[in-house]
Amino acid sequence: GIQVEQSPPDLILQEGANSTLRCNFSDSVNNLQWFHQNPWGQLINLFYIPSGTKQNGRLSATTVATERYSLLYISSSQTTDSGVYFCAVKGPIKAAGNKLTFGGGTRVLVKP
Amino acid sequence: SAVISQKPSRDICQRGTSLTIQCQVDSQVTMMFWYRQQPGQSLTLIATANQGSEATYESGFVIDKFPISRPNLTFSTLTVSNMSPEDSSIYLCSVGVGDVVYNEQFFGPGTRLTVL
Numbered sequence: 001g002i003q004v005e006q007s008p009p010d011l012i013l014q015e016g017a018n019s020t021l022r023c024n025f026s027d028s029v030n031n032l033q034w035f036h037q038n039p040w041g042q043l044i045n046l047f048y049i050p051s052g053t054k055q056n057g058r059l060s061a062t063t064v065a066t067e068r069y070s071l072l073y074i075s076s077s078q079t080t081d082s083g084v085y086f087c088a089v090k091g092p093i094k095a096a097g098n099k100l101t102f103g104g105g106t107r108v109l110v111k112p
Numbered sequence: 113s114a115v116i117s118q119k120p121s122r123d124i125c126q127r128g129t130s131l132t133i134q135c136q137v138d139s140q141v142t143m144m145f146w147y148r149q150q151p152g153q154s155l156t157l158i159a160t161a162n163q164g165s166e167a168t169y170e171s172g173f174v175i176d177k178f179p180i181s182r183p184n185l186t187f188s189t190l191t192v193s194n195m196s197p198e199d200s201s202i203y204l205c206s207v208g209v210g211d212v213v214y215n216e217q218f219f220g221p222g223t224r225l226t227v228l
Contacts, residue, residue, distance in 0.1 A: 030213050030214055031214065031216070031217075033217065035219075041149075041202055041221070041222050041224065042219075042222070043155075043204065043219040043222075045216070045218060086154065086155070088155075088217075099157055099170075100145075100157070101157075102155045103154065104154050105154050
């Protein structure tokens with residue numbers, strides 16, 4: 001099946017700093033999503049981005065499908081950005097089934 | 113998008129017992145899934161809940177341990193059977209919105225299970 005690797009595994013930021021999270025995947029994808037899991041365990045959809053660039057407030061994401069990676073940018077970080085960020089991908093149905101595969105996550109702590 | 117609710121939100125159970133988790137969606141959806149998140153780990157797909165037929169289980173998960181029902185397009189249950197402390201995890205229901213190939217998945221709030 002598809003392999004999904006996220007880096008870095010842990011990130012400590014000072015409030016106001018910018019950061020970039022990376023997601024590498026091993027095969028072509030039909031679906032790529034970024035999630036934020038807050039300290040209460042809720043998974044929040046950030047982006048559905050199988051290709052291209054999207055922005056939502058202080059967050060933006062870029063997926064370069066031909067090179068099999070995606071980047072999540074956090075600008076002017078706030079303490080509420082703390083939590084775990086997951087990248088998840090879904091490959092072609094014939095090869096991988098209709099299955100969303102998650103990366104290991106990046107644990108982010110934003111200090112005031 | 114989709115609004116998903118789960119019951120219970122958390123539970124503490126004794127080993128050897130079973131717990132049934134309910135998942136309710138605010139609209140009809142074709143694709144519904146159950147995931148497990150063990151402490152400090154990422155999410156792993158348990159099975160795809162198929163309406164009107166048996167669930168499709170991923171490698172390492174079996175129907176006897178995790179029976180799933182899907183009586184209609186808005187509801188599903190996952191039972192964790194004969195529980196052991198290793199089953200302590202967050203169990204999440206998820207639905208896919210869109211077509212079969214290109215769809216976005218949304219997740220319920222999860223059920224936090226502790227087995228003593």
